[in-house]
Amino acid sequence: MNTSDNRFSEAERNGLYRAIHERRDVRSQFLSDPVPPEVLARLLQAAHHAPSVGFMQPWDFIVIDSLEVRQAVREIFEQENQKAAENYAGERADLYRHLKLEGILESPINLCITCNRSRGGPHVLGRNTILETDLFSVCLAVQNLWLAARAEGIGVGWVSILDQERLAETLELPDDVYPVAYLCLGYVTEFLPRPELEVKGWRSRLPIHELVHGNGWGQPLENGPLKTALDEQEV
Numbered sequence: 001m002n003t004s005d006n007r008f009s010e011a012e013r014n015g016l017y018r019a020i021h022e023r024r025d026v027r028s029q030f031l032s033d034p035v036p037p038e039v040l041a042r043l044l045q046a047a048h049h050a051p052s053v054g055f056m057q058p059w060d061f062i063v064i065d066s067l068e069v070r071q072a073v074r075e076i077f078e079q080e081n082q083k084a085a086e087n088y089a090g091e092r093a094d095l096y097r098h099l100k101l102e103g104i105l106e107s108p109i110n111l112c113i114t115c116n117r118s119r120g121g122p123h124v125l126g127r128n129t130i131l132e133t134d135l136f137s138v139c140l141a142v143q144n145l146w147l148a149a150r151a152e153g154i155g156v157g158w159v160s161i162l163d164q165e166r167l168a169e170t171l172e173l174p175d176d177v178y179p180v181a182y183l184c185l186g187y188v189t190e191f192l193p194r195p196e197l198e199v200k201g202w203r204s205r206l207p208i209h210e211l212v213h214g215n216g217w218g219q220p221l222e223n224g225p226l227k228t229a230l231d232e233q234e235v
């Protein structure tokens with residue numbers, strides 16, 4: 001059997017890698033143009049087709065277009081962001097305060113992806129030992145949506161500078177439902193070529209060869225074909 005039989009076509013593979021490499025966290029570039037319902041439906045379907053522990057599908061999607069709700073969430077962000085800024089001093093504090101870290105009011109849609117921690121009953125296959133696997137599953141749904149959105153030309157920004165309890169209260173979540181991701185979605189003026197935090201001088205992408213270890217933590221990858229290929233593909 002030819003090992004390439006199951007491969008996508010070259011154009012399809014290029015499309016997938018393009019979505020991965022050109023996906024951005026967006027907060028400064030949102031347009032107010034509405035996202036058509038059929039496009040949003042495709043994004044939600046992409047999220048719903050993520051893998052999940054024991055096929056638990058612990059996610060729900062709260063689609064928020066109400067200005068009132070968005071304003072309430074924006075206030076939570078403001079308070080938490082003030083606190084976060086106090087972690088830095090001097091130039092770093094100045095830089096932090098100049099970063100735009102949310103697009104809650106500018107984006108036409110806010111979406112909260114939650115995790116229902118009791119979905120599927122008390123014994124979910126694969127979740128007997130590592131309880132957090134339900135949360136991991138929801139993160140994969142977020143990433144599916146994020147990549148599909150990039151292919152649709154829609155920007156997504158994840159806002160985590162939020163007090164979860166206040167967010168849960170604002171969205172009237174039941175006790176066993178945890179707000180994993182608060183996302184802002186919309187068409188954009190542009191997708192930056194690099195992460196905004198890198199463009200603004202906050203932090204850079206680490207070289208991949210420092211992150212790939214051989215056979216155990218801290219053991220460098222030996223010089224060989226994998227190391228060469230990684231170095232050649234560094235982007």
Ligand SMILES: Cc1cc2c(cc1C)N(C[C@H](O)[C@H](O)[C@H](O)COP(=O)(O)O)c1[nH]c(=O)[nH]c(=O)c1N2
Binds near residue numbers: 023025161
């Ligand atoms: C769990 C989690 C939480 C957050 C983020 C991401 C993730 C995965 N990111 C986006 C983050 O800053 C961004 O992904 C990195 O800077 C890399 O940039 P690109 O996503 O490649 O553009 C993010 N960005 C932001 O402006 N405000 C925020 O609160 C958060 N929170």
